[in-house]
Amino acid sequence: MNYTDTDPSNPATWSLFFAAWVLVTVSTLGSLFFSEVMGVPVCVLCWYQRIAMYPLVLILAIGLLPFDPKVLRYSAAFTGLGWLIALFHVLLVAGIIPESARPCVQGIPCSETHIALLGFLNIPTLSLLTFTAIGILLFYANRMESS
């Protein structure tokens, strides 16, 4: 295979993208662990967040080897969408968004949470934190690359 290692203008940029990739991969495997190994039911909103999260594993990987700065555009769109859905989900669980705005009808209510790490970290909160962290990493990667 003809593999050329193009370098970003700033070497730290690659590391930031790589860190973002590690984060999405750990989150993807983590969410699969919850649903497939532990058997936690997956609600509709969780699926929407998965739809935004899972492609990032491949998109970021392809952008890393060889390095392609355009990966930022593609991954930012997924991250932004995922972040918005995660925020909605967190507000719903917290009860800030009213019952009537609830999009989940089939058997598994989205306002119900199953896992509480350290007493307060439920899955929607983890998701929001992860999307936020990816956003921050991508933001700094962009700043370094353009400066």
Add this chain to the structure above:
Amino acid sequence: MNKKTIFISVTGILLLAFVLAAAIYKNFQGASGGRNQSVVERQSAPVKGPDEAKVTIVEFFDPACGTCADFYPLVKQLIDQYPGKVRVMMRYAPLHTGSDEVVKMLEAAHLQGKFFPALELLFNNQQRWIVNHVSQPTRARGILNGMALDHEKMATDMNSPDVSQAVQQDVADGQALNVKATPDFFVNGKPLPSFGYQQLSQLVKNAVEDSY
């Protein structure tokens, strides 16, 4: 170390961690098997098969669940396969929207000794009373109206505290046993190692060998 090597090693480490964690978790779950019999069984729940059978399959089911309908003949077959040795106890897990009303009808039919005919009627006509995975209690009632039942008594029983208490007990025990999908089986208190007819049949075979 070049970037490609870093990338591939990290991928390998993450996948390995996932597989290991899954194996450890499954192992841990398996060790905690053999549940409290008083949570798994409810004395007054509908039972098919002889009372003196030493092997009890407890099935948590939703009348609106397609897989439950598919499993029903297979479970009956297990009872016939070990005559006098195996019985099945049916417990309600109304996970579909609207099913909570339908299981009350089944419990009311059970009070008249007609649980299994009512269940078979509902299972065989699922497409007539379930729309987009949502149970339509009025339609289910319409189907049950065709049965030879004391319908007046059924209407009263459906809303009686005894019936809703039986259903609530099943729902509470289902939650305690971590029933998140239907059908879910327990054979003499033991959960299936993984879902499937083969696994159920094996678990029943082992239980029969242990008990007789």
